[in-house]
Amino acid sequence: MTVLFGQLFTGISIGAVLLLIALGLALSFGQMNVINMAHGEFIMAGAYTTYVLQQSITGAGLSLLVALPVAFVVAGTMGVLLEILLIRRLYARPLDTLLVTWGVSLMLQQLARDIFGSPNVQTRAPDLLTGNVAVPGGLTVANNRLFILALALAAVAALTLALRLTPLGRRIRAVVQNRDLAAVSGIPTARVDRTTFFLGSGLAGLAGVALTLLGPIGPTMGTNLIIDAFLVVVVGGIGQLKGSVIVAFALGVLQATGEYLTTLSVAKVIVFVAIVAFLQWRPQGLFTLRTRSLA
Amino acid sequence: MSLLWGRRILAGAMTLVAAAAMTACGSKTSDEGGAAGVTADVSGDTVKVGLLNSLSGTMAISEVTVRDSIMLAVEEINAAGGVLGKKIQPVGEDGASDWPTFAEKAEKLISEDRVAAVFGCWTSASRKAVKPVFEKNKALLFYPVQYEGLEQSPYIFYTGATTNQQIVPGLDYLKAQGTKSVYLVGSDYVFPRTANKIIKAYAAANGMTVVGEDYAPLGSTEFGTIVNKVKSSGANAVFNTLNGDSNVAFFKEYKSAGLTAAAMPVVSVSIAEEEVKGIGTQYLEGQLTAWNYYQTTPGAANSKFVAAYKAKYGADKPTSDPMEAAYVSVHLWKAMVEKAGAFDVEKVRGASDGITFDAPEGLVTVDGKTQHIAKTARIGKIGADGLITEVWNSGKPVAPDPYLRTYPWASGLS
Numbered sequence: 155m156t157v158l159f160g161q162l163f164t165g166i167s168i169g170a171v172l173l174l175i176a177l178g179l180a181l182s183f184g185q186m187n188v189i190n191m192a193h194g195e196f197i198m199a200g201a202y203t204t205y206v207l208q209q210s211i212t213g214a215g216l217s218l219l220v221a222l223p224v225a226f227v228v229a230g231t232m233g234v235l236l237e238i239l240l241i242r243r244l245y246a247r248p249l250d251t252l253l254v255t256w257g258v259s260l261m262l263q264q265l266a267r268d269i270f271g272s273p274n275v276q277t278r279a280p281d282l283l284t285g286n287v288a289v290p291g292g293l294t295v296a297n298n299r300l301f302i303l304a305l306a307l308a309a310v311a312a313l314t315l316a317l318r319l320t321p322l323g324r325r326i327r328a329v330v331q332n333r334d335l336a337a338v339s340g341i342p343t344a345r346v347d348r349t350t351f352f353l354g355s356g357l358a359g360l361a362g363v364a365l366t367l368l369g370p371i372g373p374t375m376g377t378n379l380i381i382d383a384f385l386v387v388v389v390g391g392i393g394q395l396k397g398s399v400i401v402a403f404a405l406g407v408l409q410a411t412g413e414y415l416t417t418l419s420v421a422k423v424i425v426f427v428a429i430v431a432f433l434q435w436r437p438q439g440l441f442t443l444r445t446r447s448l449a
Numbered sequence: 450m451s452l453l454w455g456r457r458i459l460a461g462a463m464t465l466v467a468a469a470a471m472t473a474c475g476s477k478t479s480d481e482g483g484a485a486g487v488t489a490d491v492s493g494d495t496v497k498v499g500l501l502n503s504l505s506g507t508m509a510i511s512e513v514t515v516r517d518s519i520m521l522a523v524e525e526i527n528a529a530g531g532v533l534g535k536k537i538q539p540v541g542e543d544g545a546s547d548w549p550t551f552a553e554k555a556e557k558l559i560s561e562d563r564v565a566a567v568f569g570c571w572t573s574a575s576r577k578a579v580k581p582v583f584e585k586n587k588a589l590l591f592y593p594v595q596y597e598g599l600e601q602s603p604y605i606f607y608t609g610a611t612t613n614q615q616i617v618p619g620l621d622y623l624k625a626q627g628t629k630s631v632y633l634v635g636s637d638y639v640f641p642r643t644a645n646k647i648i649k650a651y652a653a654a655n656g657m658t659v660v661g662e663d664y665a666p667l668g669s670t671e672f673g674t675i676v677n678k679v680k681s682s683g684a685n686a687v688f689n690t691l692n693g694d695s696n697v698a699f700f701k702e703y704k705s706a707g708l709t710a711a712a713m714p715v716v717s718v719s720i721a722e723e724e725v726k727g728i729g730t731q732y733l734e735g736q737l738t739a740w741n742y743y744q745t746t747p748g749a750a751n752s753k754f755v756a757a758y759k760a761k762y763g764a765d766k767p768t769s770d771p772m773e774a775a776y777v778s779v780h781l782w783k784a785m786v787e788k789a790g791a792f793d794v795e796k797v798r799g800a801s802d803g804i805t806f807d808a809p810e811g812l813v814t815v816d817g818k819t820q821h822i823a824k825t826a827r828i829g830k831i832g833a834d835g836l837i838t839e840v841w842n843s844g845k846p847v848a849p850d851p852y853l854r855t856y857p858w859a860s861g862l863s
Contacts, residue, residue, distance in 0.1 A: 157681050164673035272510040274727030286707050296705035369670040370697035378668055413674040418665045419637055
């Protein structure tokens with residue numbers, strides 16, 4: 155029974171990681187239909203930001219807290235630059251965008267190698283986040299997993315509120331639902347796109363900070379994550395966030411359960427088969443955005 | 450971080466796409482010029498040797514350090530007058546982490562540059578790709594990385610450990626510590642699966658229980674479930690054959706789950722000084738590794754090697770086992786050539802048996818029959834400073850036994 159609860163929590167925490175890496179993509183891909191292969195490298199930028207900050211800020215806990223907003227801005231700025239320099243010129247050309255952003259992702263990886271060297275770097279996690287808490291029933295829950303879960307949920311909540319309540323959120327939703335109508339209604343769609351891209355990339359940076367607690371920090375870390383992130387967004391359905399949230403946790407629990415009953419490799423197969431079957435049944439993803447747009 | 454044996458190859462679809470593209474280009478290995486026994490060109494006052502390492506791609510991280518230590522050995526030998534009066538002229542090629550490219554470059558080094566010997570390769574996959582090239586041309590390869598054993602090519606000298614010089618001593622150590630049960634965690638490819646087959650045979654014969662066995666795909670960084678399983682198994686120790694980035698995720702998860710080196714030590718066979726830097730001593734302190742060499746290994750030969758390496762490449766650069774084995778391989782080749790009195794491959798092979806070298810890891814001896822070398826096995830503990838200190842060694846060099854023929858319990862293997 156303990157193991158079962160342990161696995162359930164593991165599944166939820168895998169889901170939280172998936173959610174965190176996919177959230178930014180749900181915004182840029184989901185809202186703008188831009189396939190950004192460099193999303194993984196924005197995650198990497200967030201992780202390296204943590205590393206760089208730790209060189210000057212000694213306290214591991216403080217540096218992590220400072221890293222969250224800084225990484226958001228660093229990755230967000232990189233995203234905006236990418237949008238202004240390349241993506242904006244390629245709207246409605248998804249294949250070109252895919253290739254160009256893939257090229258950018260390779261260049262960013264090489265840049266990271268040139269700056270930080272090929273080997274992985276290490277960051278120090280605050281002691282608080284390397285331990286675990288015991289919950290009744292003989293189960294222990296890792297603190298870093300709890301932190302990531304909280305961060306993912308906070309990011310979803312903040313994003314949902316921003317989209318629902320702020321003027322910017324209203325504009326983003328308007329552009330998503332009907333770009334042309336939004337434009338003729340006087341919404342500066344180019345500026346909205348840029349802001350959306352800033353938010354999406356910034357969220358990737360946030361994910362990068364969180365991932366320093368779990369995995370390697372190196373030039374190629376992004377490539378390991380980008381596939382999972384796209385899966386979540388595609389299965390979740392494009393144009394809204396709740397699909398990504400549900401799918402991230404569902405895939406996490408499926409992965410953890412499959413892995414417990416079989417092996418990690420087989421579990422990955424199970425997840426992929428489930429995704430393929432699901433997309434056969436619902437090619438548009440879990441939720442679709444109903445619009446009156448003609449496109 | 451350093452990678453052993455072709456890890457992280459399957460990192461993601463994009464890597465796959467890239468690999469496919471590279472394979473397509475690299476597979477045009479020329480078969481011409483393959484006239485058996487291309488002889489080395491030693492007519493001038495220099496002798497060429499080939500250096501075949503990945504300077505780009507996923508393996509570059511590790512293989513560049515090997516290239517660096519080979520170059521150090523070449524410089525030392527040249528400064529001391531060269532080999533048979535000839536200065537060594539290194540010819541470097543980039544294997545690009547792509548196995549067909551390795552084969553192509555090996556062919557080029559042998560047929561066009563007509564080198565006297567080639568030093569390099571890291572992954573077993575790259576070694577297996579070049580093996581037929583060296584055998585066909587009757588040319589020599591010196592391979593410096595520990596590997597899964599069960600191989601003995603007449604044209605390869607293996608200067609890294611085979612299984613009975615690394616894995617078996619690791620198990621002996623655990624047994625001596627009173628370990629009754631082990632959990633096996635490894636990456637999902639040939640080395641860990643072969644290693645675990647050997648470990649299971651050893652355990653069965655030595656009263657140990659293997660309470661669990663799990664494999665993660667190369668590049669996998671999600672270890673929540675595996676660590677849960679390890680934790681609930683109640684094993685005395687974990688034998689870890691994971692490679693690359695997976696190690697980082699595994700050890701972070703291990704610590705978060707409250708597992709410690711004191712309660713359940715992990716013995717790793719692919720974490721050397723360079724990898725420790727990339728994972729973080731916070732997560733590794735107190736854990737064990739099995740190798741033949743550590744930067745801290747005592748002795749004048751090692752002090753000289755470490756000092757020379759740091760002087761040439763930077764004080765923050767650690768030295769590790771594969772680097773040491775690569776450095777040693779060049780010196781061994783020199784000794785073989787001088788004993789043979791010629792660069793001729795067959796004469797060099799014939800002269801190889803019993804060649805010794807006072808290596809940084811201690812005295813090593815070439816076994817002419819297996820073309821492996823006798824090496825001292827060591828178990829080390831990772832310290833807070835990121836260095837590994839020896840806690841046990843085999844006392845004397847262990848004779849190589851790539852097919853584990855001298856171990857009765859291994860009779861069912863291979």
